[in-house]
Amino acid sequence: MTPSGLDRRRVRQLLASAKHNSCVGSRIETFSGLFVGCPYKPFPLIGSASTPEVFAAPLDAFDCVTYIETVLALARAKTVNGFIIELRKIRYQGGRVEWKKRNHYMTGWIRNNQRGGIVRRVAAASVPTVLRRRVLNVVPGLPVLRARIRCVPKNALPRLAPHLAAGDLVFFASTRKNLDFFHAGIIARTGERLLLRHASRSQSGVVEQALDDFLKMNRMAGIVAVRPS
Numbered sequence: 001m002t003p004s005g006l007d008r009r010r011v012r013q014l015l016a017s018a019k020h021n022s023c024v025g026s027r028i029e030t031f032s033g034l035f036v037g038c039p040y041k042p043f044p045l046i047g048s049a050s051t052p053e054v055f056a057a058p059l060d061a062f063d064c065v066t067y068i069e070t071v072l073a074l075a076r077a078k079t080v081n082g083f084i085i086e087l088r089k090i091r092y093q094g095g096r097v098e099w100k101k102r103n104h105y106m107t108g109w110i111r112n113n114q115r116g117g118i119v120r121r122v123a124a125a126s127v128p129t130v131l132r133r134r135v136l137n138v139v140p141g142l143p144v145l146r147a148r149i150r151c152v153p154k155n156a157l158p159r160l161a162p163h164l165a166a167g168d169l170v171f172f173a174s175t176r177k178n179l180d181f182f183h184a185g186i187i188a189r190t191g192e193r194l195l196l197r198h199a200s201r202s203q204s205g206v207v208e209q210a211l212d213d214f215l216k217m218n219r220m221a222g223i224v225a226v227r228p229s
Helices: 008-017 022-034 063-075 080-091 106-115 152-163 211-217
Strands: 119-121 130-136 143-149 170-175 181-190 195-200 207-209 222-228
Touching: 008 022, 008 063, 008 080, 022 063, 022 181, 022 222, 063 080, 063 181, 063 195, 063 222, 106 119, 106 181, 106 222, 143 222, 152 211, 152 222, 195 211, 207 211
Parallel strands: none
Antiparallel strands: 119 222, 130 143, 170 181, 170 222, 181 195, 195 207
């Protein structure tokens, strides 16, 4: 299945730019940087509870989720067809292109990609965590879901920071009782300085900024970090 909006020539160019790099984390850092400056696009996917799901893979505009999905799929692929396969596995439970199988909530996204061996949690015994409970009901057409989020509290990030690597994916837990995560991005490093690359609605595009600056500007219930396998 060829995704809607896919520019195969552009995918080949992107893959060629990292063809001598076999480390997934390093490839994520490379590809995520190439998309900095692309515009933000709200609701870029096609499908709903009442309309058919269309597998889409545009490379010219993103929201925060399609940005990390695209970068992760590129990092795991060697060919255009490989990219398509990886993107399906990352976005949809079991790789089945159906609206109900899409990972609408990030708790499901993380869980299903852990089960698929695509990512693993970043954790350390020295870093405290807290348990947040949520009742998820913000996606029309989905049944109400109960979620448990084990996350690092915001004030403990300095203890998590030494364990974060370039290419890690970070998810920011919402303070709302009916939503699990409100945003996601990708870690980059400049020496000891942690950067966040993410598709930002408020900044109208994919940006790179200091992770500390993002934390200062946003309320959150905690942070979950995963590492590509």
